[in-house]
Amino acid sequence: xxxxxxxxxxxxxxxxxxxxxxxxxxxxxxxxxxxxxxxxxxxxxxxxxxxxxxxxxxxxxxxxxxxxxxxxxxxxxxxxxxxxxxxxxxxxxxxxxxxxxxxxxxxxxxxxxxxxxxxxxxxxxxxxxxxxxxxxxxxxxxxxxxxxxxxxxxxxxxxxxxxxxxxxxxxxxxxxxxxxxxxxxxxxxxxxxxxxxxxxxxxxxxxxxxxxxxxxxxxxxxxxxxxxxxxxxxxxxxxxxxxxxxxxxxxxxxxxxxxxxxxxxxxxxxxxxxxxxxxxxxxxxxxxxxxxxxxxxxxxxxxxxxxxxxxxxxxxxxxxxxxxxxxxxxxxxxxxxxxxxxxxxxxxxxxxxxxxxxxxxxxxxxxxxxxxxxxxxxxxxxxxxxxxxxxxxxxxxxxxxxxxxxxxxxxxxxxxxxxxxxxxxxxxxxxxxxxxxxxxxxxxxxxxxxxxxxxxxxxxxxxxxxxxxxxxxxxxxxxxxxxxxxxxxxxxxxxxxxxxxxxxxxxxxxxxxxxxxxxxxxxxxxxxxxxxxxxxxxxxxxxxxxxxxxxxxxxxxxxxxxxxxxxxxxxxxxxxxxxxxxxxxxxxxxxxxxxxxxxxxxxxxxxxxxxxxxxxxxxxxxxxxxxxxxxxxxxxxxxxxxxxxxxxxxxxxxxxxxxxxxxxxxxxxxxxxxxxxxxxxxxxxxxxxx
Numbered sequence: 001x002x003x004x005x006x007x008x009x010x011x012x013x014x015x016x017x018x019x020x021x022x023x024x025x026x027x028x029x030x031x032x033x034x035x036x037x038x039x040x041x042x043x044x045x046x047x048x049x050x051x052x053x054x055x056x057x058x059x060x061x062x063x064x065x066x067x068x069x070x071x072x073x074x075x076x077x078x079x080x081x082x083x084x085x086x087x088x089x090x091x092x093x094x095x096x097x098x099x100x101x102x103x104x105x106x107x108x109x110x111x112x113x114x115x116x117x118x119x120x121x122x123x124x125x126x127x128x129x130x131x132x133x134x135x136x137x138x139x140x141x142x143x144x145x146x147x148x149x150x151x152x153x154x155x156x157x158x159x160x161x162x163x164x165x166x167x168x169x170x171x172x173x174x175x176x177x178x179x180x181x182x183x184x185x186x187x188x189x190x191x192x193x194x195x196x197x198x199x200x201x202x203x204x205x206x207x208x209x210x211x212x213x214x215x216x217x218x219x220x221x222x223x224x225x226x227x228x229x230x231x232x233x234x235x236x237x238x239x240x241x242x243x244x245x246x247x248x249x250x251x252x253x254x255x256x257x258x259x260x261x262x263x264x265x266x267x268x269x270x271x272x273x274x275x276x277x278x279x280x281x282x283x284x285x286x287x288x289x290x291x292x293x294x295x296x297x298x299x300x301x302x303x304x305x306x307x308x309x310x311x312x313x314x315x316x317x318x319x320x321x322x323x324x325x326x327x328x329x330x331x332x333x334x335x336x337x338x339x340x341x342x343x344x345x346x347x348x349x350x351x352x353x354x355x356x357x358x359x360x361x362x363x364x365x366x367x368x369x370x371x372x373x374x375x376x377x378x379x380x381x382x383x384x385x386x387x388x389x390x391x392x393x394x395x396x397x398x399x400x401x402x403x404x405x406x407x408x409x410x411x412x413x414x415x416x417x418x419x420x421x422x423x424x425x426x427x428x429x430x431x432x433x434x435x436x437x438x439x440x441x442x443x444x445x446x447x448x449x450x451x452x453x454x455x456x457x458x459x460x461x462x463x464x465x466x467x468x469x470x471x472x473x474x475x476x477x478x479x480x481x482x483x484x485x486x487x488x489x490x491x492x493x494x495x496x497x498x499x500x501x502x503x504x505x506x507x508x509x510x511x512x513x514x515x516x517x518x519x520x521x522x523x524x525x526x527x528x529x530x531x532x533x534x535x536x537x538x539x540x541x542x543x544x545x546x547x548x549x550x551x552x553x554x555x556x557x558x559x560x561x562x563x564x565x566x567x568x569x570x571x572x573x574x575x576x577x578x579x580x581x582x583x584x585x586x587x588x589x590x591x592x593x594x595x596x597x598x599x600x601x602x603x604x605x606x607x608x609x610x611x612x613x614x615x616x617x618x619x620x621x622x623x624x625x626x627x628x629x630x631x632x633x634x635x636x637x638x639x640x641x642x643x644x645x646x647x648x649x650x651x652x653x654x655x656x657x658x659x660x661x662x663x664x665x666x667x668x669x670x671x672x673x674x675x676x677x678x679x680x681x682x683x684x685x686x687x688x689x690x
Contacts, residue, residue, distance in 0.1 A: 040646075040655070040688050040689060040690050041688065041689040042655060042659070042660040042661070042686060042687075042688050042689075043352075043370065043686065043687045043688075044352075044370065044371065044660060044661055044662045044684055044685070044686045045370045045371070045392070045426070045684060045685045045686070045687075046370070046371050046372050046386075046388045046389075046390050046393075046662060046683055046684045046685075047065070047368075047370060047371065047372045047388060047389060047390070047391075048065075048389075048391055048392060048419065048425065048426035048427065048428075049065040049066050049067065049068070049425050049426070049427075050065065050066075050353075050355065050367075050368070050369040050370070050424075050425070051063055051064070051065055051355065051356060051367030051368060051369070051372065051373055052064045052065060052066055052092070052093075052094075052356070052367075053092075053094055053095050053356060053367070054095075054356055054357070054358035054365050054367050054373055055095045055096060055097035055104060055358060056097060056358055056359060056360040056361075056365065057097040057098070057099055057102060057103070057104050057117060058099065058102045058117050059074040059360075059361075060072060060073050060074055060117065061358075061360060061365065061373065061387055062095055062097070062104050062115075063367070063372075063373055063387055064092040064093075064094070064095050064106075065092070066091055066092060067090060067091055067092075068080055068081075068082070068092070068389075069081040069082075069087065069092045069095070069106065070387070070389060071115075072387050078387070078389060080389070081115070081122070085115075085122050086113065086121070086122030086123070086124055087106065087108060087110075087113070087122065087124075088108055088110040088111030088112070088113055088124040088138065089108030089109040089110020089111055089136075089138070090108070090109065090110065091108060091109045091110075091167050092106060092107070092108050093107045093108060093109060093136075093167055093168070093169070093170045094106075094107040094170045094171055094172040094182075095107070095172070096172040096173050096174045096180060097174065098114075098174040098178075101178065102116070102117040102118050103115065103116055103117065103174075104117070105172060105174055105180045106122075107136065107170055107172050107180075107182060108136070109135060109136065109167035109168075110136075110137065110138045111124055111125060111127065111131065111136060111137055111138060112124075112125050112131065112136060112180065112182070112191055113125050114180075114193070125191065125193075125194075125195040126195040128195065128196075128197045130189070130197040130198075130199070131197055134168065134184055134186060134189070135165070135167060135168050136168070136170075168184060168185055169185065170182060170183060170184050171183040171206060171207065171208060171209050172209065173209040173210065173211045173217075174211065175190065175211065175217075176211065176215055176230075178192075178193050179191055179192045179193060181209055181211065181217060183206025183207070183208070183209050183219065184205075184206060185205040185206075186203065186205070187199065187200065187202050187203035187204060187205075187206065188200045188202040188206055188219055188226075200228075200234070201234055202219055202221065202226055202234065204221035204222055204223045205221060205222045206219055206220065206221050207220050207221065207222065207247075207248060207249060208220030208248050208249060208250045208251045208261075209251070210251035210252060210253070210259060212253065212259060213253075214230075215229070215230035216228065216229055216230065216259075218251045218259050218261070220245075220247075220248025220249070220250070220251055220261065220263065221248070222247055223246075224236060224237070224238050224243075224245075224246050224247075224248075225237045225238070225243055225245060225248050225251075225261055225273075227275075237275065237280060239265075239266070241278075241280050242273070242279070242280035242281055242282060242334045243261065243273040243275065243280040243282060244265045244266075244271045244273060244282035244333055244334060245261045245262070245263040245264065245265065245271050245272075245273045245282065246263070246264065246265055246266050247263045247264045248261050248262065248263035249262055249263045249264075250262050250263075250291075250293055250294060252294045252295060252296050252301055253296040253301070254274050254275075254276070254301070254314075254341070255296075255299055255300060255301050255312055255313050255314040255341060256276075256299075256314025256315075256340065256341070257276055257314075258274055258275050258276035258277075259274070259275050260272065260273070260274050260294070260301065260312075261273045261274075261275070262291045262294065265282075265333075269284065270284070270285065270288065270290060270291070271283065271284060271333060272284070272285070272291070272330060274339075274341065280334075281332065281334055281339070282332070282333040282334045283330040283331060283332055283333055283339055284330075284331050284333055285328055285329070285330065285331070286328070286329050286331050287328065289305045289306060289307045289328065290305060290306055291303050291304070291305055292304045292305060292306070292354075292355070293355070293356055293357045294312075294357065295357040295358055295359050295364070296359065297359045297362055297363075297364065297378060298362060299313065299314070300312065300313050300378065301313075302346070302357060302359075302364050302378060303343075304350060304354055304357055304366070308345060308346070308348075308349060308350065309345070309346040309348050309349075309350055309364075309376075310328060310343050310344065310345055310346060311343070311344050311346055311378060312341050312342070312343055313341070313342050313344070314340055314341055314342075315340060315342060316340065326345045327343075327345075328343045328345075329343065330343065346378055346379070347379065347380065347381040348376050348377075348378075348380060348381055348382065348383070349381075350366055350374075350376075351366060351368045351371050351374055351383075352368065352369075352370065352371065352660070353368050353369035353370055353371075354366050354367070354368050355367055355368065355369060360375065362377065362378070363375050363376060363377050363378075363384070364376045364377070364378060365387075366383075369424070371386070371388070371662065372386055372387050372388035372389065373386065373387040373388075374386055375387070388683070390683050390684075391428075392411065392413055392415065392419055392426060392685055393413060393415070393680060393681070393682065393683055393684065393685065394415055394416075395414075395415045395416070396413035396414050396415045396680060397413070397414035397415070397437075397484055398412070398413060398414040398437070398438065398484070398485065398486065398487075398668060398680075399411075399412075399413055399667075399668035399669075399670055399678060399679070399680040399685075400412045400413075400438045400439050400440070400488065400670065401439075401670050401671075401672045401678045402439050402440065402441045402447060402672070402673070403672040403673045403674060403676075404447075406423065406674055407421075407422050407423030407424075408420070408421070408422060408423075409421045409672060410429070410439045410447065410449075410464070411426070411439075411678075411685070412430075412436040412437065412438050412439045412449070412450075413436075413680060413685075414435065414436070414437050414438075414484060414485070415435065415436070416433070416434070416435055416436075416454070417429065417430055417431075417432070417434070417436060418430035418436040418439060418449065418451075429467060430449060430451065430464075430469055431449075431451050431462070431469055433453070433454065434451045434452060434453055434454070434456075435451060435452055435453070435454060435456075436449060436450070436451045437450045437451060437452065437459060437484060437485040437488075438450045438485040438487070438488035438498070439464070439488075440488040440489060440490060440496060441490065441673075442490050442494065442496070442519055443490055443492070443494055444494075446463060446464075446519075447463070447464035448461055448462065448463055448464065448488075448496065448519065449461070449462045449464050449469055450476075450485055450488055450498065451469075452483065455482075457477070457481055457482075457483065458475045458476065458477050458483070459475065459476035459477075459483050459485065460472075460474070460475060461474040461475075461476070461517065472519075472522060473522050474517060474522050474524060475524075476498065476500065476515050476517075476524060478500050478501070478502040478512045479502055479504075479510075479512065480502035480503050480504050480505070480510065481502065481503050482502065482503045483500060483501070483502045483512075484500075484501045484502065484509070485498055485499060485500065485501075486499035486500070486501055486511070486547075486548050486549065487499040487548070487549050487550055489550055489551075489552070491516075491552050491555075491558070492552055492554065492555040493555060494518075494519065494520070495516045495517065495518060495519075496516065496517040496519055497514055497515075497516055497550050497558075498514060498515045498516075498517065499511070499513075499514055499547055499548060499549065499550065500512040500513060500514065500515055500526075511545055511546045511547060511548060511562075511563070512528065512545060513526060513527050513528025513529070513543055513544070513545045513547055514526075514527050514528070514543060514547055514550070514560075515527070525540070526540065527540055527541040527542075527543050528540070528542075528543060528544075528545040528547075529542050529543065529544055529545050541569065541572075541574065542574055543560055543562075543567060543569070543574065544560070544562035544563070544564040544565075544567060544576070546562045546563035546564055547560045547561070547562045547567070548561055548562060548563065548588070548589060548590070549561040549588075549589070549590045549591045550591065551591045551592055551593040551599075552593065553593045553597060553599075556570055556571065557569070557570050558570075559591050559593050559599055560591065561588035561589065561590055561591035561601055561602070562588060563586070563587050563588065564576065564578060564586055565577050565578035565579070565581075565583055565586035565588065566578075566583060566586075566588060566591065566599070566601050566608075566610070566615075577610075577615060582614060582615040583601075583603075583608060583615055584603070584605045584606070584608065584615075584617045585603035585604060585605035585606075585608075586603075587603055587604060588601045588602060588603050589602045589603065589604075589625065589626055589627060590602040590625070590626075590627045590628045590629075590669075592628055592629060592630040592636075593630075594630060594634070597611075597612060598610070598611060600628060600630060600636060602625035602626070602627060602628040602638065603624075603625065604624045604625075605617070605622070605624070606618075606621045606622040606623060606624075606625065607621035607625055607628065607636065607638065607647075620647065620651070620652055621636075621638070621647060621652070623640060623642070623645070624640060624641060625638045625639065625640055625645075626639040626640060626641070626666060626667050626668070626669075627639040627666070627667065627668050627669040627670075628669060629669045629670055629671050629677060630671075631671065631675065631677070631690060632671075632675050633675075633690065634648075634649065635647065635648050635649075635690070637669050637671075637677045637688075638669070639666035639667060639668060639669040639679060640666060641664065641665050641666075642654065642656060642664050643655050643656030643657070643659075643661055643664045643666060644656070644661065644666050644669070644677075644679055644686070644688070655686075655688065661681075661684075661686060662681065662683065662684035662686070663681040663682065663683055663684055664681075665681050665682055666679045666680070666681055667679075667680050667681060667682065668680040675689075675690060676688065676689050676690075677689075677690065
């Protein structure tokens with residue numbers, strides 16, 4: 001198949017409109033139809049669910065993320081603890097470390113137990129009637145309904161069953177005597193290691209717990225602060241005792257001794273109360289900033305705030321001086337003397353959406369909603385490591401995103417399972433124990449999933465209806481093993497075009513042309529270059545076997561990116577451009593076409609554009625590009641080794657690790673139905689809203 005120069009009669013207009021009509025000479029650089037926007041919204045994800053709690057025991061880190069509990073041994077790696085390891089319930093509500101006994105207490109919605117680090121075993125406590133009343137025991141199977149009197153079959157009642165109640169919000173701390181203190185919306189409870197449950201006089205909703213080294217248990221409720229001494233006697237502390245915090249949010253050990261309580265006063269203002277022996281003093285912050293969480297590391301208290309990380313230390317009051325720009329002070333609310341606690345800003349900036357803190361030796365553990373857990377030394381500007389499972393991108397090979405609504409998107413990465421995103425959390429969906437290679441939307445809005453078993457040699461196609469994947473009688477096969485999909489796109493004529501590749505006997509990935517699927521009849525046609533004349537007579541199109549991407553211009557013109565150059569297909573006519581015919585590089589990785597007819601291709605030598613007459617590689621885009629997408633506003637979004645590049649026709653801007661990306665390497669770029677840009681790197685997914 002030889003390359004041929006394209007016809008000059010196409011007269012295609014650019015999506016980045018030009019001020020004058022296209023001429024036969026080199027056109028000027030494309031110009032964006034709208035001025036570049038200064039800001040975009042960026043969200044980066046490595047994890048599928050937020051971190052709920054962190055605990056460090058004997059040098060190991062445990063991370064609770066609702067449906068999962070991760071164990072990170074000191075030597076590296078991660079073990080995901082589940083029902084197979086003895087967890088009694090599907091949702092982890094709280095965890096508490098017992099360093100002395102090398103044990104981790106785990107509270108789930110199906111019961112309570114503990115993980116023994118020495119024996120690496122999990123022991124679930126016996127079921128208890130009290131635990132059942134608190135919603136912390138295995139749910140009883142629903143009773144078999146009796147047939148309704150109107151003859152409606154059981155289970156077919158027109159009234160929908162009520163959704164299951166949300167699990168309770170609980171807090172937990174290990175007790176000095178080998179048990180567990182559990183704070184619940186119904187009060188404070190004690191659980192012994194042998195499974196005994198008992199209530200306490202505290203029956204108010206519990207929001208915070210702290211076990212002091214002196215044996216006192218401090219309990220924060222929505223009615224105030226309580227202290228339980230080692231003999232079991234409970235005391236209330238409030239404004240009469242100098243503690244202005246009436247609704248505590250969290251409690252920690254105070255630097256210099258005692259306990260520090262953070263919460264709100266009777267008027268709803270944040271207050272910090274410090275208690276030592278029977279003496280309490282309360283303070284406010286200047287300037288005011290919300291203290292989200294805190295944890296003690298040695299003689300310092302690390303505090304997470306909306307304004308950054310701070311350290312609280314004890315010492316004699318310094319000489320009074322004007323408040324500096326980054327300084328925060330404690331101002332007394334009760335008593336006139338200055339505080340002996342001092343606040344200093346730490347050099348580190350907490351990750352986005354940081355929520356919870358824990359300590360690992362002299363390092364801070366910061367739990368986030370989307371990025372896992374950072375290991376952050378107090379006096380360092382950057383984390384020294386991360387605890388990230390990266391389930392969505394583990395063994396990923398591609399990225400496909402289809403959204404039914406702004407907060408309802410299907411994601412496939414060529415890895416086990418598909419994922420469904422609700423705007424905050426990704427949950428696994430689709431066929432269990434199968435590799436989901438792509439999800440595509442047909443022109444009528446129907447969703448289709450392409451998947452195969454982990455060791456399967458054929459790709460199956462399913463229709464997605466709600467949460468159900470309905471298998472179709474369609475199979476795609478390739479030579480070799482472990483077939484993959486490089487793209488899956490619906491053409492204007494309703495055919496689904498699928499780029500195929502496979503692994504050879506050495507494990508190397510090899511492209512294998514394309515397959516077109518008629519979703520109505522289930523028929524499949526394979527297209528790739530061949531020397532067999534009979535295949536052409538049978539309708540096999542001579543497209544390069546190395547095709548990696550496709551784009552459609554109207555209902556007659558198809559553009560392909562391949563490792564042999566750019567390909568235009570118009571009916572049965574195939575035109576190829578390569579390095580001997582205008583292309584600076586024929587090793588292409590992606591193609592995009594505007595509605596006006598301008599074609600863009602990505603290569604290791606930059607981005608080329610075709611105006612209907614000639615190819616041009618703009619000097620502004622002379623850098624290696626892994627993937628590209630063309631936004632509805634005409635901007636090009638380019639995945640590179642140096643972040644995500646954005647080209648508006650005049651200037652290139654970048655989003656990289658300095659601007660919120662987790663990593664600079666961007667392998668895949670795609671657009672969803674709402675104009676958002678999704679990217680995949682080796683260890684992360686990002687969503688950019690222009």
